[in-house]
Amino acid sequence: MSTSLSPFVYWGQTNAAISLKVDLRNVENVEVSLTEENLDFSAQGLGVKGVNLYNFHIDFYLPVDPKKSRYRKTDLAVEFQIEKSVAETWPRLTAEKLKLPWLKIDFDKFPSDDSEEQSDDDVSSMNMKQTNEEMLNKLTAELSSTDPMDIPSPKLTYLFTYNLIQFVGYAYVFVSLLYHHFKSDETAAAKQAAFEEVGTQMMFCQALSCMEIVHTIFKLVHSQVLITIFQVTGRNFILFMLILQEPRLQISPLCWYLFLTWSCIEIIRYPFYMMQLVNFELKFLTWLRYSVWIILYPLGILIEATIVFQSITYFSETGFFSIALPNSVNFAFYFPYFLIVYLVAMCFGSNNNLKYLYIQRQKQLGKMSQVNGKSPKQKTS
Numbered sequence: 001m002s003t004s005l006s007p008f009v010y011w012g013q014t015n016a017a018i019s020l021k022v023d024l025r026n027v028e029n030v031e032v033s034l035t036e037e038n039l040d041f042s043a044q045g046l047g048v049k050g051v052n053l054y055n056f057h058i059d060f061y062l063p064v065d066p067k068k069s070r071y072r073k074t075d076l077a078v079e080f081q082i083e084k085s086v087a088e089t090w091p092r093l094t095a096e097k098l099k100l101p102w103l104k105i106d107f108d109k110f111p112s113d114d115s116e117e118q119s120d121d122d123v124s125s126m127n128m129k130q131t132n133e134e135m136l137n138k139l140t141a142e143l144s145s146t147d148p149m150d151i152p153s154p155k156l157t158y159l160f161t162y163n164l165i166q167f168v169g170y171a172y173v174f175v176s177l178l179y180h181h182f183k184s185d186e187t188a189a190a191k192q193a194a195f196e197e198v199g200t201q202m203m204f205c206q207a208l209s210c211m212e213i214v215h216t217i218f219k220l221v222h223s224q225v226l227i228t229i230f231q232v233t234g235r236n237f238i239l240f241m242l243i244l245q246e247p248r249l250q251i252s253p254l255c256w257y258l259f260l261t262w263s264c265i266e267i268i269r270y271p272f273y274m275m276q277l278v279n280f281e282l283k284f285l286t287w288l289r290y291s292v293w294i295i296l297y298p299l300g301i302l303i304e305a306t307i308v309f310q311s312i313t314y315f316s317e318t319g320f321f322s323i324a325l326p327n328s329v330n331f332a333f334y335f336p337y338f339l340i341v342y343l344v345a346m347c348f349g350s351n352n353n354l355k356y357l358y359i360q361r362q363k364q365l366g367k368m369s370q371v372n373g374k375s376p377k378q379k380t381s
Contacts, residue, residue, distance in 0.1 A: 006279070007047045007054040012106035015087045018064065020080035021106065023047065024054060027073050036063040036085065037095075040222075043078065053363075056102065057222075059095040062086065096153050155220060160277050162211065167270035169205040173198045174263035177256060194256035195243065202259055205266075206239050227356055230349050235262065237342075238304050242311045245320055254307055261300040268292055290361040297357065301350045308343050312336045 008023040024045035033040040042055035068083040084090075093103065152160075176198050184190035209232050216225045238258070243249045272289040275282055313336075315321065321335035 005047065005049050005052050005054050005281075006056045006100075006102040007045070008102055008104060009056060010104045010106040011093050012108065013090060013093075015089055016084055018060075018080070018082040018084065018090075018093065019106065020082065022054075022078040022080075024078060025076055026051075027078055030073060030078065032071060034064075034066045034069060034082070036060075036066060039080075039082070041078075058093065058103075061090045061092055061095055062088075096155075098153060156277055159215075159220060160274055162208075163270045163273045163277070166205055166208065167267060167274070169201055169208075170263040170266035170270070173201050173205070173259055174267055176201075177260050177263070181256075188253070191253040191256035192251040194259055195250035198259060199244075199250070202262070203239060203244070206236050210236070224356070227353060230353065234304070234346070234349070238307060241321075242307060246311060246314050246318075248314055249307060249311065252307075252310070254303055254310075258300070258303045258307065261296055261303060265292070265296050265300070286364060290357075290364045293357050293361075297354060301346070305343060305346055308339055308346070312339045312343075315339065 010021040010023065012019045020039075022041065022043075024043060024047045027043050027045040029042075029044045031040075031042040037060060039058045039060070040055070041057075042053065044053055045051070047054050063085040065083040065085050069081060071078060071080040094100070177194060180193065180197055181187060181190045212221075212223075212228055213225070213232055215221045216223045216228045243255060249255060268285070268288045272285050275285060316336040321333075321338075323331060323333040325332045
């Protein structure tokens with residue numbers, strides 16, 4: 001889910017095709033992803049908010065034909081000619097009945113093909129003209145009849161509610177940990193009681209985070225599925241398979257530091273997503289979202305790795321999750337060996353995750369420099 005401004009987009013149609021004009025000048029770095037169902041556009045250019053990174057996403061009313069569609073870049077705009085899969089007039093461009101403030105009707109580009117063929121027939125021409133006028137009036141009335149702020153889409157409502165619940169949950173964990181830490185006369189005792197104080201809330205939030213995998217699979221959000229799976233399952237493995245099963249980990253100060261690090265990350269991440277959903281950008285929040293990970297993610301990885309390392313000893317003593325021979329299925333499994341393999345896998349997976357976050361930071365904060373009239377500096381590794 002990336003944050004940027006949306007350019008003005010003017011759309012029109014014939015029975016066979018959709019035309020889009022993206023109102024951007026001096027366009028660079030154009031990225032277009034067109035499928036039968038939707039269009040994703042991103043580009044650097046001069047628009048209504050000056051030089052910036054602009055993008056938009058459109059879910060089409062009906063399927064289109066990407067292979068026959070095309071676009072071109074000019075000095076004044078980016079123009080699309082998108083072929084419909086079935087030749088018919090659409091009552092609107094988008095799948096959902098929404099009023100997008102950046103989407104405008106291009107009244108000069110609506111069906112007139114039939115009227116040219118019937119130009120010799122005055123009655124037919126008048127009927128066609130009247131039909132087009134009625135259709136345009138209907139489109140205008142439909143787009144202006146609903147305000148997305150008053151009647152948000154079910155998808156928007158669900159995602160906003162999900163992010164709000166997660167923010168409240170992690171904020172409770174964060175505030176509770178700090179409150180009991182500074183209130184207690186013995187800081188060591190306060191850290192040992194972290195799981196007892198906020199363990200239930202943390203488990204609720206982490207279990208609920210499994211929905212983020214569903215969000216990416218069904219494309220409710222624009223994130224990489226493998227990265228999301230790695231992040232969610234990694235945390236849940238640490239929490240539910242290790243900390244929850246081993247009392248010595250629950251009273252370890254590492255548990256306090258882990259919960260504080262996780263919650264600190266999330267009380268920034270979820271408000272950032274909430275602002276995106278309502279098309280509102282707080283530049284300081286954007287900077288935090290793509291900067292605090294530089295400290296918090298490596299710290300969290302180090303704490304998680306330390307917990308896994310300690311668990312090797314603990315689970316070798318208890319034999320929990322291990323299966324010894326002989327047994328009815330003639331199968332043996334030694335959980336501490338699995339933890340060793342998991343620890344090695346963490347190194348490679350975490351490295352890829354950090355690289356992904358670095359690329360996102362360059363992309364998002366680079367555009368902020370463009371807004372301020374600066375060119376983003378290229379960093380070399």
